[in-house]
């Protein structure tokens with residue numbers, strides 16, 4: 009994959025502007041994949057948006073939970089923010105534009121922003137010991153030298169509650185939870201401010217999930233980390249994040265404070281997602297359930313090429329002609345809560361009529 | 368600690384690997400210091416024993432000039448070893464970097480290298496040899512160059528395919544995310560992970576080198592006398608197969624056994640490389 | 647899910663690629679021609695002409711005549727133009743067109759290749775399938791060891807062994823010589839028997855490995871498992887269900903192996919004195935008949951490329967997953 013194409017890196021902003029409220033500002037972020045259709049065939053290409061015009065901020069020392077079903081573009085957002093894939097739009101980290109940066113400037117910045125990947129088995133080199141894996145970023149950025157390197161390795165492993173005995177092991181000799189801890193330790197090795205955590209629990213056992221999530225929350229509190237926490241599990245996101253962005257088919261359809269989203273979700277897709285989660289709160293369990301998903305809904309919509317209108321139109325029970333023609337923008341519906349839906353007012357008041365059945 | 372032991376045991380060579388290593392060492396000695404195996408002179412002729420059968424004096428008999436066949440086989444080891452080692456070595460020295468770069472950067476370099484490789488692969492090796500020998504004559508360096516040229520596309524394409532497979536793995540992206548330089552990623556992650564797969568091919572190519580050397584010698588476009596190779600002995604033997612079939616059989620067996628042992632070595636290496644790849 | 651548009655796109659891409667390969671081949675042959683040490687014109691005039699009166703002028707005239715005074719790229723284009731109009735040049739020995747010489751020598755070589763493929767393909771399918779019938783059984787190990795052995799055996803030596811056994815010892819078959827089927831079908835069969843067996847042993851060694859690997863893979867797939875679970879007899883499962891899918895890659899393998907097959911055939915025809923293309927080319931090398939060698943190599947390599955491309959297209963056409 010190429011680095012973000014074309015653009016020359018902007019001059020680094022003079023001085024760190026710690027005054028800004030948000031550590032990360034994402035504006036009009038779009039990611040387009042060009043897929044080769046036939047194997048070994050350079051001719052036939054198809055390009056499609058994986059992420060389209062996404063906007064959000066992540067305030068310092070806070071966690072933004074990014075939720076959405078498989079294929080909605082969450083990982084692509086994370087990779088684009090770290091300038092690991094070509095993307096359009098703007099990503100400002102601590103006031104500095106990231107997209108288009110490359111070379112030494114970008115590498116330097118990578119000490120401050122790290123990522124823990126979706127699949128720890130894949131993201132750890134099978135031919136390296138844990139010690140070597142964690143040493144890689146330390147040596148690359150000359151964070152420590154000599155015996156200091158091993159001390160630092162031990163220190164970060166300690167932070168993620170791993171015994172230093174695992175240092176000489178290979179990834180395949182570790183359990184899933186241990187592997188994920190190693191991945192987190194590697195991300196922590198450069199003492200970053202910001203970490204993208206991409207579905208760090210999805211490959212884990214339920215019992216281990218809780219351990220890893222607790223570990224992450226402790227680390228955030230201790231180290232003052234800012235997190236982008238990607239997950240499709242709303243239950244876990246709620247535990248971790250103060251802010252939530254809901255993605256569907258490359259778009260953010262609802263964005264707000266976590267309490268607001270849980271208590272008062274507005275977008276039909278968010279409601280459908282929440283209904284799928286067994287709520288830990290018995291008070292909410294009694295609330296009347298209602299179908300927010302059309303009976304004939306499939307995920308087929310995710311794979312076709314977007315051709316205008318609301319991204320959720322094929323699965324939404326409230327779709328109207330307007331929804332098919334005009335794409336709704338993400339608009340503020342309350343303080344710190346925005347929704348991209350034409351019929352948000354009707355849904356809020358419960359007067360939205362089902363349009364299921366008409367075609 | 369237990370995992371340590373099992374890891375070590377995993378890396379320990381098996382019995383068949385040990386046997387192969389011993390044979391490899393013996394062949395190396397024969398190539399470097401043939402006197403260790405025979406006191407005879409490969410060019411000493413015995414006019415009283417022409418195309419004589421095996422005897423205590425001549426373990427495998429004598430050739431048409433009365434020279435000891437066993438001694439000649441031992442002395443032929445050096446050139447065969449040199450030819451196979453150098454041709455494969457050159458193919459690797461050139462092909463691995465090319466394949467790595469093509470697989471890593473893709474683009475125009477990749478297109479050109481793919482076309483070039485396919486073009487070379489389309490030449491039946493014997494014809495490629497005829498073409499080059501026709502222009503440059505026969506000599507050991509020419510033969511090595513021919514073989515290296517024939518092996519180059521195989522090595523390049525394998526390195527390219529393996530690089531592309533490794534680049535699609537998460538750890539390469541992860542290394543980039545941690546801020547490693549591309550050069551470091553290529554040497555530390557990519558090269559390290561494609562090495563086992565690359566190693567598997569090398570004994571196979573060496574066995575091919577020995578077989579092709581024999582074929583080209585047989586066609587009369589290999590290395591010329593007085594230099595001794597197994598192929599030149601086979602050519603010699605094939606001229607006298609009516610009078611002395613044992614000469615042809617023994618020299619052919621030497622080539623077959625050498626090629627087969629190399630294939631077995633390839634199998635062992637692939638078995639050694641496999642479990643790690645699956646993880 | 648194959649749309650015609652996509653198919654033609656693929657086809658066009660494959661053909662464009664093949665043209666690229668052909669250009670590479672022509673470049674290699676051309677460079678081998680031009681990088682040859684020594685001046686072709688001087689070679690033509692012979693060493694005895696050196697120093698004679700008017701030698702320099704004659705040489706220069708010949709250079710102009712042969713187009714050697716042009717820069718290398720121009721020479722290449724002129725040469726390419728000749729090739730494209732079907733002119734591979736004339737033999738040094740008797741001035742005959744190279745293409746006619748090749749056509750005259752082709753029958754034994756083509757018979758050898760064709761007959762060997764016709765026998766080796768079905769044979770390797772049977773052997774490979776039988777070995778896959780019970781992986782890691784005795785038959786399996788035996789077959790794989792034999793396949794390895796055939797890959798390690800020099801083909802010409804195997805031919806020699808067969809000659810020693812069947813011609814020298816048993817006097818069953820002729821040792822050398824080729825008889826055209828038009829002259830005597832019986833003699834033709836006798837003359838081709840040993841060469842074909844030699845090439846078949848080599849080919850079976852190559853192809854069985856692929857059939858075997860493919861059958862083991864296909865055999866582990868769900869629909870084959872289902873057929874097994876339904877109680878269908880194992881041979882039926884293998885030959886009816888699994889084989890169809892294992893056949894497809896074989897097409898591609900034959901395409902990929904075609905160059906090696908020609909190499910093998912050239913050597914084997916030499917062992918049995920069949921007097922085919924290989925012998926012609928070898929003569930060319932010995933007699934320093936460069937136009938013959940280069941024209942022949944070029945033509946055969948183009949043939950290989952065409953066969954490989956056809957096999958590849960056929961493979962893609964049969965297997966929809968690849969388009």
Ligand SMILES: Nc1ncnc2c1ncn2[C@@H]1O[C@H](COP(=O)(O)OP(=O)(O)OP(=O)(O)O)[C@@H](O)[C@H]1O
Nearest residue numbers: 041042043058077078079080081082083084085240
């Ligand atoms: N390298 C790629 N090439 C082409 N398309 C891609 C690539 N990576 C992702 N996509 C496509 O982009 C879309 C978004 O993918 P992405 O991985 O960002 O989704 P995700 O929300 O992380 O899904 P998951 O929960 O399964 O991880 C998907 O439709 C996917 O098929």
Ligand SMILES: [Mg+2]
Nearest residue numbers: 082083084126
């Ligand atoms: Mg993802």
